[in-house]
Amino acid sequence: MTSAVATAERERTVTPRHVGWGAIAVGVIAWYLALPPILVRSFVPSVVLGVIAIGAGAWVLGRGESRLGWGAIAAGVIGAGGAVASTRSGVGHLEDVVTWSALFAAMLRFATPLLFGALGGIVSERSGVVNIGIEGMMLMGCYFGIYGADIGGSWVIGLLVAMVAGGALALVHAVFSVTLRADQIVGGVAINLLALGITGYLYVDHYGDQGTPDDVSRVPDITLPLIKDIPFVGDAIGKTNLMTWLAILLVIGLAVFLFRTPQGLRLRSVGEHPRAAETVGLSVIRTRYLAVITSGVFAALGGAYLSIGFLGSFNQNLTAGRGYIALAVVICGRWRPGGALAFACLFGFSSAIAQRLPTFSDSGAVLFQALPYVLTIIVVAGVIGRSRPPAAIGQPYTRE
Amino acid sequence: MDAALELRGITKRFGRIVANDGVDFDLRAGEVHALLGENGAGKSTLMSILYGLYHPDEGEMIVRGEPVRIDSPRRAIDLGIGMVHQHFMLIPVMTVAENIVLADEPRSAGGLLDVHAADAKVRELSERFGLTVSPDAVIEDVSVGQQQRVEILKALYRDAQILVLDEPTAVLTAQETQDLFKVLRALRDDGKAIVFISHKLGEVLEIADRVTVLRRGKRIDTVATADATEESLARLMVGRDVLLRVDKAPLHRREPVLEIQGLHARDDRDLPAVRGVDLTVHAGEIVALAGVDGNGQSELIEAITGLRRVDEGSIVVEGRDRTGASARDMVAAGISHIAEDRQRRGLILNFSIAENLALREYRTRKMSNHGWLSTRRMVTAARSLIREFDVRGGEPETMAAALSGGNQQKCVIAREIACNPRVLVAAQPTRGLDVGAIEFVHRRLVAERDAGRGILLMSLESDEVRSLADRILVIYEGRIVGEFPPDATEEELGIAMTGGGRREAA
Amino acid sequence: MSAVDEPLPGGALGEPGPDGGGQTSAARLAAYVQGGGVIVPLLTVFLAFLAGGLVILITGHNPISTYKAIFNGTGLNWLLPWTSSADRPAAALNLQQTLILTVPLILTGLAVAFAFRCGLFNIGGQGQYLMGSYAAVWAGSSFAGMAHFPHVIVAALAAAVVGALWAGIAGLLKATVGANEVISTIMLNYTAIYVGDYLFGLGGPLQNGAQRSVPVSNDIVPGAKLHVFWGDPELQGLHIGLFVALAALIVFWVVLNRSTTGYEVRAVGLNPEAARYGGMSVARNYLLVMAVCGFFAGLAGAMDVLGWQFRIATNDIDISQIGFYGIAVALLGRNTAVGTFFAALLFGGLLSGTSQRNLDPTIFEPELASNLTTIIQGLVVLFVSADVLVISILRSGRRLMPWRRSRT
Secondary structure (H helix, E strand, C coil), X not given: CCHHHHHHHHHCXXXXXXXXXXXXXXXXXXXXXXXXXXXXXXCHHHHHHHHXXXXXXXXXXXXXCHHHHHHHHHHHHHHHHHHHHXXXXXXXXXXXXXXXXXXXXXXXXXXXXXXXXXXXXXHHHHCCCCCCCHHHHHHHHHHHHHHHXXXXXXXXXXXXXXXXXXXXXXXXXXXXXXXXXXXXXXXXXXXXXXXXXXXXXXHHHHHCCCCCCCCCCCCCEEEXXXXXXXXXXXXXXXXXXXXXXXXXXXXXXXXXXXXXXXXXXXXXXXXXXHHHHHHCXXXXXXHHHHHHHHHHHXXXXXXXXXXXXXXXXXXXXCCCCXXXXXXXXXXXXXXXXXXXXXXXXXXXXXXXXXXXXXXXXXXXXXXXXXXXXXXXXXHXXXXXXXXXXXXXXXXXXXXX | CCEEEEEEEEEEEECCEEEEEEEEEEEECCCEEEEECCCCCCHHHHHHHHCCCCCCCEEEEEECCEEEXXXXXXXXXXXXXXXXXXXXXXXXXXXXXHHHHCCCCCECHHHCECHHHHHHHHHHHHHHHCCCCCCCCEHHHXXXXXXXXXXXHHHHHCCCCEEEEECHHHHCCHHHHHHHHHHHHHHHHCCCEEEEEECCHHHHHHHCCEEEEEECCEEEEEEXXXXXXXHHHHHHHHCCCCCCCCCCCCCCCCCEEEEEEEEEEECCCCCEEEEEEEEEEECCCEEEEECCCCCCHHHHHHHHCCCCCCCEEEEEECCEECCCCCHHHHHHHCEEEECCCHHHHHCCCCCEHHHHHCCCCCCCCCCEEXXXXXXXXXXXXXXXXXXXXXXXXXXXXXXXXXXXXXXXXXXHHHXXXXXXXXXXXXXCCCCCCCHHHHHHHHHHHHHHXXXXXXXXXXXXXXXXXXXXXXXXXXEECCEEEEEECCCCCHHHHHHHHCCCCCCCCC | CCCCCCCCCCCCCCCCCCCCCCCCHHHHHXXXXXXXXXXXHHHHHHHHHHHHHHHHHHCCCCHHHHHHHHHHHHCHHHCCCCCCCCCHHHHHHHHHHHHHHHHHHHHHHHHHHHHHHCCCCCCCHHHHHHXXXXXXXXXXXXXXXXXHHHHHHHHHHHHXXXXXXXXXXXXXXXXXHCCCHHHHHHHHHHHHHXXXXXXXXXXXXXXXXXXXXXXXXCCCCHHHCCCEEECCHHHCCXXXXXXXXXXXXXXXXXXXXXXXXXXXXXXXXXXXHHHHHCCCCHHHHHHHHHHHHHHHHHHHHHHHHHHHHCCCEHHHHHHCCHHHHHHHHHHHCCCCHHHHHHHHHHHHHHHHHCCCCCCCCCCCCHHHHHHHHHHHHHHHHHHHHCHHHHHHHHHHHHHHCCCCCCCC
């Protein structure tokens, strides 16, 4: 679209973009109708809404907004299809699975480690260093969190030890990626292997057959006194772990830092055009070191949540790929903290559903568990908008 | 007038290359001092040392009478030295104001970035020095001329007293160049010391008070521009009388081999770059495409050679319509392409010479058999090409990266001519080459023209254009705006290149 | 040497771009095959084992006896002439195990190496291996009446094709929209795991018919099992998959170095821009290469299923790592055929030498040892990523030994 047409579009009140998003919403509503608490038992209204969404999507496509157009068509198809499937299953089943408040609480639980990892990933990648090693740094935090809580007797010490461990592994990544100018992706893969091996080794060596102690100090949940009695909201957020709140605060803090402070501006400049940053006197190397170490600390906190916030125990490879989902969250969220929050919640939601589905259908649960990965592939393929990373990412920087 | 800056005996080596060899340079406050030399003479290196990007192996620097060590750009900035780089050091996704205040940001209460103060400061500087910019525009949306103004403002924001401009006019139109000169004169009269790096003799004589000439890393001389001429400067730059014209046989133009009509193509950002180009190249002639960088030449070349989509228009080779053909098919149709950047686009540096020379023909029966590659035949073919084009520096098995730039370019040219094309498209074929290599390339192009090929030459160097071409086509904003004979003056060409004074294209 | 036309450090003359860097990182890895000879990988391995030994030492165990026990577990002592005849049978058994593990490692290593030569990171070998193994187990347990030879061919081919298609998804995305293949292959890995959990899990479509409470596949029919040529078939002897793997190595080398396809693959890997300007279709090559890589990895899955696994349980899927080991194999082997062979042998030895079956638990706990293998693998990959580091250690070593002629 030439700029003239685009301006004209912007000046009209109802643009194809509005219609596109509206159509997607209609598709979502189509499915929602069939679910508790509304539980419309006929699929007719949902199919009608679905068709409307598809039609609107086609119109939007014709007006040049291809991504929104296809998105609306997809929403219509999925919404109607999901509604049809839901009307064909028993009300009891649906109510078992779809208890919104419990789902919300579970979503937060699943999202927390993803959020920490993603925020760490954002910091590192905004400075220009690819961090595939989030998984490994998370795993370090996972093991060392519970180890520290065990040895030190309190979850505070556990968190501190976790942060140090994550930071230390991140330091290795920084040395190899920034100073030795090694390939950052290969280095990240190595970091993950190292973490897997080191934590597994130390776990077997230290805890052997019995596993971690049952009574290790854990990060407390925060019970909100008045709120917990409110019907829906109370079940949803009345009793959430401290670390979840911490993660949300971190989202806000990082957003302010990146986009409203001088230091955030400098960090971003190093990731976009390091030579330009160097010519105004910034130290690219120092900035990248700090960023990578910080990302390790954040990721480790996410891992620590898993062991001493949520589960209360550790097993080898406990993170099981969450670090990669965190990376997906970074990409889908376009390297912005707000976007990371949105997608961490989306993926958390999908995991929450997957957890409850086995009461309904075993195999269905598995497919829901695969959702984050499939969704990331779709995003990376640019179907949901082009995701543009910091310009200088992944390229080793040479001073001379 | 006191010396703002003195560089004494600066020497800098990169491995075996001596980029600067005992260079002396002094700069007075309130003057424009040009640093003149060919590509690679050491001008940029010297100034990078001044700006703290490189460390000198020997020599000393004295700023306003005090000896200093400049080990980082931060130090240079603190000493009042500002640099406007040839390739802008601007962050495309950030705004003008953000780029200017980066690392010296105004803060509001609580340590946050004060965007309003930044905008206000930028507007104030902009008015004071006559450099028009819009503070909240995003750099990648802004014109090249404005980007350069932002670069200059970056230095002035930090109170630079010594301003270094590295080839600032390379990307400017003639009008923008005059605007820049006006600003520079105002800054000079304000007492600032300005270093103007260039390889363009005319501009140096116009704007500078003094000029220092570098050649192959050494300082040759420093003269006042009032006492110099283009010829005297050229002689200092090159070391001998420069052959400004290649000996050419008279034009023997034959049938048209390439006919372009109404060609439209877009650039990488989907904006129209080629806006209706008509041109014809005949066998036995050299047609030169002249213009300021960024007016669609590169996109036009890519469209002709099948590397860019053609939106509208036609490309006819030897009477057959080849519009929309792939790069490979264009070669088969008879168009060869000497690409713009030999290291990035012309050669695969980690391949051997033989493998590089085979790049166009490896699928033909000459070198392979139903998918089975014959290294023996590849090497044999390479040997004969190496001999014919006098490629020095290695055997067919040597890696291309080991060759010098001139020999690398010879490989590219050899490969493209070996395809026996009817049309040879050469994009900036002598960029970054030393004079000897340039002479070789020029002689070869003329030889191919005499042998009956049609040559389309794209070049940013007006000397090269005027010496080689049988016809000069000027491209401006994606259209051919004028056709000139080779004896056209620089003024005529310059005016056309900036959109004025149209003459009918053939 | 002229001061004018040498490329200045940081890239081509006056070239723009954020950091003035010359090659892309993928091109660096594609070019990694040159320079340094065989010393660099050997040095890398040595350093990795050294660091691993330090880990053993720090945690209170004896590195020397540990490594010795692991070595005996590999069965490589069978090759040494001074091994006593009393030890030989056990060593033979161990060596068979090592070679059994080497087979899939060669193939998954090639799956990664071929991609690297084209400038692509195929981190998805694990997923491609798994998808291939699903196809193999399905084909192997169906068609009960088929003759042996055709049955094996069908099963292996099915596996390889499925692997190629799975990798082709990532290749297609890269070729059409330029989607980063690192991300998409990692995601496909996990998706493959869940696909397997679904297929062979309780109630899944391919779950075995006999034991409905166990999430495992059907067994492959005896007619589809690969022939064992060394050792006892009942005790997991060495099967002919070894020859398939060796053949794959030869095919890899021939295609890459003697075919026009290989020429294009290498050109695209070293400089995709110049390849495009030379008329090659970069996108087509990306798709083709990914498919070929998936073919190799899928074939690896078939070799394991038909050679010694004979069935797939969801447990096996979740803990399988062989595709990931392929990454270390390819990197250590510097993406060449010969290197891949030796690197696969090394990691095969490590894997079998540290297994429950072969490692003497009194000397070193096998579970600890398998984690140690992971650490060593990580170190190898880490050092490879910083080829600069290893090469500079090598150069400083060379300076101490003036009689060696410098070669690069």
